[in-house]
Amino acid sequence: MIADLTRAERLWAMLILGALGLIGLAMAIGGRNDLLGIHGWIVLAAGLAGFIAVMRGRDAPEPSAERLNEYYDAPTRVGLILTLLWAVVGMGVGFWVAALLAWPDMTFDVPWLSFGRLRPVHTSGVIFGFGGNALIATSFHVLQRTTRARLPDQISPWFVLLGYNLFCVIAASGYLMGLTQSKEYAEPEWYADIWLVVVWVVYFAIYMRTLARRKEPHIYVANWYYMAFILVVAILHIVNNLAVPISLDSAKSYSLFSGVQDAMTQWWYGHNAVAFFLTAGFLGMMYYYLPKRAGRPIFSYRMSIISFWGITFMYMWAGSHHLHYTALPHWVQTLGMAFSVVLLVPSWASAGNALLTLNGAWHKVRDDAVLRFMALAAIFYGITTFEGSFMAIRAVNSLSHYTDWTIGHVHAGALGWVAMITFGSLYSIVPSMFKRERIYSQKLVEVHFWLALSGTVIYVFAMWNSGVTQGLMWRTYTESGGLTYSFIDSLVAMHPYYIARAFGGLLFLLGALTALYNVVMTIRMPAPASDDPALDIPAKPALQAGE
Amino acid sequence: MAGLIERDKVSGQTTTGHEWNGIKELNTPVPRLLWAFLITATIFSVTWTVLMPSWPGINGYFRGLLGVDQRVAVTQSVEEAAVERESWTSRIDSEDFAAIQADDALMAIVRETGAALFGDNCAACHGTNARGTPGFPNLVAAPTMWGDDPETVAETIRVGINGTSPETRYAQMLAFGRDHMLERADIDAVVSYVETLSRPELAAGMDADTLAYGAEVFAANCAGCHGEDARGMTDTGAPNLTDQYWTYGGDRASIRQSVYHGRAGTMPSWEGRLSPTHIKLLTLYVLDLRAHEQ
Ligand code: HEM
Ligand code: HEM
Numbered sequence: 017m018i019a020d021l022t023r024a025e026r027l028w029a030m031l032i033l034g035a036l037g038l039i040g041l042a043m044a045i046g047g048r049n050d051l052l053g054i055h056g057w058i059v060l061a062a063g064l065a066g067f068i069a070v071m072r073g074r075d076a077p078e079p080s081a082e083r084l085n086e087y088y089d090a091p092t093r094v095g096l097i098l099t100l101l102w103a104v105v106g107m108g109v110g111f112w113v114a115a116l117l118a119w120p121d122m123t124f125d126v127p128w129l130s131f132g133r134l135r136p137v138h139t140s141g142v143i144f145g146f147g148g149n150a151l152i153a154t155s156f157h158v159l160q161r162t163t164r165a166r167l168p169d170q171i172s173p174w175f176v177l178l179g180y181n182l183f184c185v186i187a188a189s190g191y192l193m194g195l196t197q198s199k200e201y202a203e204p205e206w207y208a209d210i211w212l213v214v215v216w217v218v219y220f221a222i223y224m225r226t227l228a229r230r231k232e233p234h235i236y237v238a239n240w241y242y243m244a245f246i247l248v249v250a251i252l253h254i255v256n257n258l259a260v261p262i263s264l265d266s267a268k269s270y271s272l273f274s275g276v277q278d279a280m281t282q283w284w285y286g287h288n289a290v291a292f293f294l295t296a297g298f299l300g301m302m303y304y305y306l307p308k309r310a311g312r313p314i315f316s317y318r319m320s321i322i323s324f325w326g327i328t329f330m331y332m333w334a335g336s337h338h339l340h341y342t343a344l345p346h347w348v349q350t351l352g353m354a355f356s357v358v359l360l361v362p363s364w365a366s367a368g369n370a371l372l373t374l375n376g377a378w379h380k381v382r383d384d385a386v387l388r389f390m391a392l393a394a395i396f397y398g399i400t401t402f403e404g405s406f407m408a409i410r411a412v413n414s415l416s417h418y419t420d421w422t423i424g425h426v427h428a429g430a431l432g433w434v435a436m437i438t439f440g441s442l443y444s445i446v447p448s449m450f451k452r453e454r455i456y457s458q459k460l461v462e463v464h465f466w467l468a469l470s471g472t473v474i475y476v477f478a479m480w481n482s483g484v485t486q487g488l489m490w491r492t493y494t495e496s497g498g499l500t501y502s503f504i505d506s507l508v509a510m511h512p513y514y515i516a517r518a519f520g521g522l523l524f525l526l527g528a529l530t531a532l533y534n535v536v537m538t539i540r541m542p543a544p545a546s547d548d549p550a551l552d553i554p555a556k557p558a559l560q561a562g563e
Numbered sequence: 564m565a566g567l568i569e570r571d572k573v574s575g576q577t578t579t580g581h582e583w584n585g586i587k588e589l590n591t592p593v594p595r596l597l598w599a600f601l602i603t604a605t606i607f608s609v610t611w612t613v614l615m616p617s618w619p620g621i622n623g624y625f626r627g628l629l630g631v632d633q634r635v636a637v638t639q640s641v642e643e644a645a646v647e648r649e650s651w652t653s654r655i656d657s658e659d660f661a662a663i664q665a666d667d668a669l670m671a672i673v674r675e676t677g678a679a680l681f682g683d684n685c686a687a688c689h690g691t692n693a694r695g696t697p698g699f700p701n702l703v704a705a706p707t708m709w710g711d712d713p714e715t716v717a718e719t720i721r722v723g724i725n726g727t728s729p730e731t732r733y734a735q736m737l738a739f740g741r742d743h744m745l746e747r748a749d750i751d752a753v754v755s756y757v758e759t760l761s762r763p764e765l766a767a768g769m770d771a772d773t774l775a776y777g778a779e780v781f782a783a784n785c786a787g788c789h790g791e792d793a794r795g796m797t798d799t800g801a802p803n804l805t806d807q808y809w810t811y812g813g814d815r816a817s818i819r820q821s822v823y824h825g826r827a828g829t830m831p832s833w834e835g836r837l838s839p840t841h842i843k844l845l846t847l848y849v850l851d852l853r854a855h856e857q
Contacts, residue, residue, distance in 0.1 A: 161583065161584040162583040162584060162586075164584070232581075232583060233581075234581045234583075236581075236583040236586070237588075304586065307586050308584075308585065308586055312573075313571055313578055313586070313587035313588055313589045314586070314587070314588040314589060315574070315589055315591055316576075316588075316589055316590070316591035316592070316593065317579045317581075317588040317589065317590055317591075318590070318591065318592060318593050319591070319593050319594075319597070320588070322593060322597075341633065345616075345624070346615070346616045346631075346632055346633045346634075347615075347616040347617050347618070347619060347624040347625070349633075350611065350612055350615040350616055350617045350627070351612065351617055351618075353608075353611070354608035354609070354611055354612050354617070355608070357604055357607060357608050357611075358601075358604045358605055358608050360604060361597070361600050361601045361604050364597075364600070365593075365597055368597075375573055375574060376572075376573030376574070494672075494675050494676065495675075496648065496651055496672040496675060496676060497644055497647045497648040498648070498672075498675065498676030498679060498680070499676075499679040499680075499683075500675075500679060501679060501682075502678065502679045502680075502681070502682020502683045502686065503682065503683055504682050504683070504686055504687075504691055505679075505682060
C-alpha cells in the first residue's frame with residue numbers, strides 16, 4: 017500500500033496525516049470537558065497510526081513506472097473488504113434493534129444499548145458504512161474501466177476511502193455516546209460534517225480528473241449516475257447540515273433552520289439521500305456489472321437517457337411526500353405527490369432496461385447466482401419504486417405514514433435492491449480484483465442468494481402485514497365514534513411480526529457473513545500460476561499521473 | 564472503442580457503436596408503452612395539481628379548483644366526529660354518575676370507549692389490565708387511597724397526585740431514615756410491626772417486645788397519616804397497610820425502603836389534557852372495572 021506511493025506522495029501523506037493528528041489533538045484538548053474530546057482522541061489515533069505506517073514505509077524504493085500501465089485497484093480491494101465488514105456490523109446491529117423491538121427489555125439499563133442510540137448505528141452502518149464503501153470501491157473500478165484511464169494519483173483515492181471510513185467511525189461512536197443532531201440520516205455533528213465535505217470534494221475531483229483524461233470518446237451511463245451521486249450528495253449534505261456550533265470546543269450545534277422549514281430541508285435531504293445515495297449510485301453499479309456479467313448489450317441507450325434525466329430531475333421535488341398531513345402547507349404536499357407519481361416512469365424504465373438487457377442471457381440468470389443477485393435487485397428496485405410512488409399519494413400515505421409499512425418499503429429497497437446489487441457486483445469483481453481464478457465457493461454464493469432472498473421476503477412481508485394492521489388499528493372507530501384500539505393494543509398486535517422480522521433479518525445477516533467468509537477464503541486461495549492482465553489494463557500509451 | 568455499429572442477434576436491434584470495456588448499448592427506441600405510461604402519469608399529476616392547492620406564486624399559491632384545504636378539512640372532520648358522538652357524550656356530561664351507571668346501553672359505550680382511552684393514557688403506569696405495576700397502584704382490586712365515590716375519583720384524575728395542577732392532591736411518605744427522624748432500631752421494629760399487619764402469621768417468628776415497640780413507633784409516627792388502625796386515610800391519601808395490596812411491594816426489603824427513603828409517587832394532573840367528558844368517562848370505566856371485580 018505504501019510502497020505503491022511515490023516518494024512525493026509519501027511526503028504528502030505524512031503531511032496530511034500529521035495535520036489530521038494535530039486537529040485530533042486540538043479537539044481532544046479543547047473538548048476535554050465534552051464528548052468532542054473523545055472524538056479528538058479517535059482522530060488523533062487515526063492520524064498517528066497512519067503517520068507511523070507511512071513513516072515506516074517511506075524508504076521503500078520508488079514504485080516502478082510500470083504501474084502506470086495498470087489500473088490502480090488497491091483502494092478498491094480495501095474498499096470491498098470494508099464493505100463486508102460494515103455489512104456485518106450494520107446488519108448485526110439491525111438484527112439487534114429488530115430484537116429490541118420484539119423484546120424491549122434487552123437494553124439492560126445500559127444507556128448506549130438503548131434503541132435510540134443503536135438505531136442510527138444501524139442506519140448509518142448499512143447506508144454509509146456498507147453502501148458508501150461499496151459505492152466508493154466500485155466507482156473507482158468502474159471509472160477506470162469505462163474511461164480506460166488510471167486514477168489520477170495514488171494518494172487521493174486513499175484519502176477518500178480512509179477519510180470516509182473515519183467519518184463513519186466518528187458517526188457511529190458518537191451515536192453510542194448520545195451525540196446526534198437529531199436529523200435522520202444526517203445525525204453526525206458539525207465537525208464530522210465538515211470533514212465529510214472535505215472528503216467528498218476530493219472524491220468528486222478524482223472523478224473529474226479521471227474523466228478528463230479518458231480514452232473513450234463517450235462517458236458511460238454508469239459514470240453519469242456515479243457523478244450524480246457524488247455531486248448531489250455534496251449539495252444535500254452541505255445544505256441540510258448548515259449549523260452553528262455553540263462553541264468550537266463543543267460537539268453541540270444548532271441548525272440554521274427551524275420549524276417547518278427545518279422539516280422540509282431535512283426531508284428534501286432525506287428523500288434525495290434515498291435518490292442519490294441509495295438509488296443513483298447503485299444504478300451506476302448496476303449499469304456496469306449487470307451487462308458485464310450477462311455478456312449482453314444494454315437494452316436501450318435511449319431509455320437510459322430518459323431514465324437518468326427523469327430520475328435526477330424528478331426526485332429533487334418529491335421530498336415533501338415525507339411530510340404529508342403535517343404543518344407543511346398543503347400546496348407543497350400536492351407538488352411532492354405529483355412529482356413522486358411521475359417519478360415511477362423513469363424508475364421503471366431503469367428497472368425495465370436492466371431486465372430487458374438480460375434477454376438472451378436468462379439461462380445465465382438461472383445458473384449463475386451472481387447474476388441472479390443482480391436480476392433480483394432490478395426486480396426489487398421495480399417493486400420498491402412502485403410502492404414508493406403509491407405511498408406518496410396522500411390518501412395512501414394517511415394509512416402508511418408512521419407505520420411499519422414505511423419500514424417494509426425501506427427494506428424492500430435496502431435489502432432487495434441496495435444490498436443485492438452490491439453483493440452481486442462484489443462477487444463478480446472479487447476474483448479479478450484479488451487476481452484469483454474464481455470465487456472460493458460458488459455453492460456458498462448460492463447459499464447466500466437463498467438466505468438473502470428468503471430473509472428479504474420474510475422481512476418485507478412481516479412489515480407489510482404489521483404496517484397495514486397498525487395503520488388500520490389506529491383508524492378503526494367504534495359504533496359510538498371512539499377509537500377501538502389503544503396504541504398499546506397495536507403494539508401487542510405487532511409482536512409476532514417483530515419476531516418474524518428479526519428472523520428474516522437474521523437470515524439476511526447470515527448471508528452477509530457467508531459472503532465475508534467466501535471472500536476471505538478467496539483471497540487466501542493460491543494465486544494462479546500465470547495471470548493474464550493483458551485484458552484488464554488502461555489504454556496505451558500509459559498516462560502520467562496528473563496529465 | 565467507437566464507431567463499429569453491429570446488429571444484435573437476440574433483439575435484432577443495432578448497437579450505438581459505443582463500447583466500454585466490452586459493454587455495448589443497443590439503440591432500441593423507447594417502447595411505446597413507456598411513452599404512454601409517461602403521458603398518463605403526467606396527465607394524472609398535472610390534473611391533480613389543477614384540482615388541489617399547488618403552484619406557488621409571489622403572494623400565495625394556486626388554491627386548486629376543488630377548493631380543498633387540509634386545515635379546513637381536519638377542523639371539519641373533528642367537528643363532524645364531535646357531532647356524531649354528541650348523542651351519548653351529552654348524556655355523559657349532563658347526567659349524574661348513578662343514572663349513567665344504571666343505563667346498560669350507555670355503560671356499554673363507556674366500556675368500549677374507556678378501554679382505548681385508558682390504554683392510551685393510564686396503562687403506561689397502571690398496566691393494560693389496570694392492576695398496577697411496581698410504584699403504581701392496582702385500580703381494580705385495591706382500596707382507593709383518596710376515596711372511591713365517583714366524584715372523588717373524578718377529582719383525583721382531574722388534579723392528579725403530586726401533580727402540576729395548583730389544586731393537585733399532595734401526599735408524601737416521609738424519609739424517616741434518610742432524614743434522621745427515626746433511629747435504625749426504631750425503623751427495624753416498625754417494619755416488623757407493619758409486616759405483621761398484613762401477615763399476622765409472621766408475628767409468631769418475631770420477638771414480642773420488638774413488635775410492641777414497633778407498634779409504639781407506629782402510633783407515634785405513622786398513625787397520623789395511615790390511621791390508628793393502619794387502614795389508611797382518604798384525607799391524607801395514605802394507603803391501607805393491613806391488606807394484600809402493595810404499591811411498592813410488601814416484602815420486608817420494600818417496606819424498609821419505603822420507611823427509610825420515603826415515597827412520593829406522581830399521578831399527572833389530567834385536566835387540560837383530557838376533556839371533562841373524558842375524565843368522567845374514565846371515572847365510570849374504572850369504577851365499572853372495580854364493580855365487576857367484587
Ligand atoms: C440484517 C438485516 C436488517 C435488519 C434486521 C434491519 C432492521 C431494522 C430495524 C429493526 C429498523 C428500525 C425500524 C423501526 O424503527 O421501526 C431498521 C431501520 C432502517 N434500516 Fe434496517 N435492517 C436490516 C438491513 C438494512 C439494510 C441493508 C439497509 C440499507 C442498505 C437498512 C436500512 C434501514 C433504514 C434506512 C432504516 C430507517 C427506516 C426509517 O426510519 O423509516 N437496513 N432496520
Ligand atoms: C419512485 C421511487 C420512490 C418513491 C416515490 C418513494 C416514496 C417514499 C414514500 C412516500 C415514503 C414514505 C414517507 C413517509 O410516509 O414517511 C418513503 C420512505 C422511504 N423510502 Fe422510498 N420511495 C421510492 C424509492 C425508494 C428506494 C429505491 C429506496 C431505497 C432503499 C427508498 C427508501 C426509502 C426510505 C429509507 C424511506 C424512509 C424514510 C424515513 O422515514 O426514514 N425509497 N419513500
